[in-house]
Amino acid sequence: MSFKALAAALKKQWIAERTRCQSCGMPVIYDKKYRAGSDYCSYCHDGNSFVKDMRLADMRARVKGLLENRKAPALVRFYMHWRLATLRRWRKSAGLR
Ligand SMILES: [Zn+2]
Numbered sequence: 561m562s563f564k565a566l567a568a569a570l571k572k573q574w575i576a577e578r579t580r581c582q583s584c585g586m587p588v589i590y591d592k593k594y595r596a597g598s599d600y601c602s603y604c605h606d607g608n609s610f611v612k613d614m615r616l617a618d619m620r621a622r623v624k625g626l627l628e629n630r631k632a633p634a635l636v637r638f639y640m641h642w643r644l645a646t647l648r649r650w651r652k653s654a655g656l657r
Pocket of ligand 1 (some may be wrong): 581582584586600601602603605
């Protein structure tokens with residue numbers, strides 16, 4: 561991999577990391593119906609309210625299932641398990657500020 565390709569890959573990852581849906585953690589660049597300026601993807605929030613009433617444990621179970629279906633590496637599943645707690649929708653219930 562050239563330096564240029566590596567830099568491009570890192571930049572893409574950085575943008576994805578900064579633009580995660582603050583509910584499910586999906587980078588909103590993958591959401592075709594994403595509303596510009598929203599903190600959430602279209603699967604989680606319809607512009608007025610959350611699509612589904614969930615708790616952090618419910619979202620963790622859902623994301624775990626999705627990642628398993630996609631055969632994501634264990635490290636990614638582990639990362640997302642903890643990353644979810646840092647998202648705006650869950651921070652408070654997870655005891656984070
Ligand atoms: Zn979402």
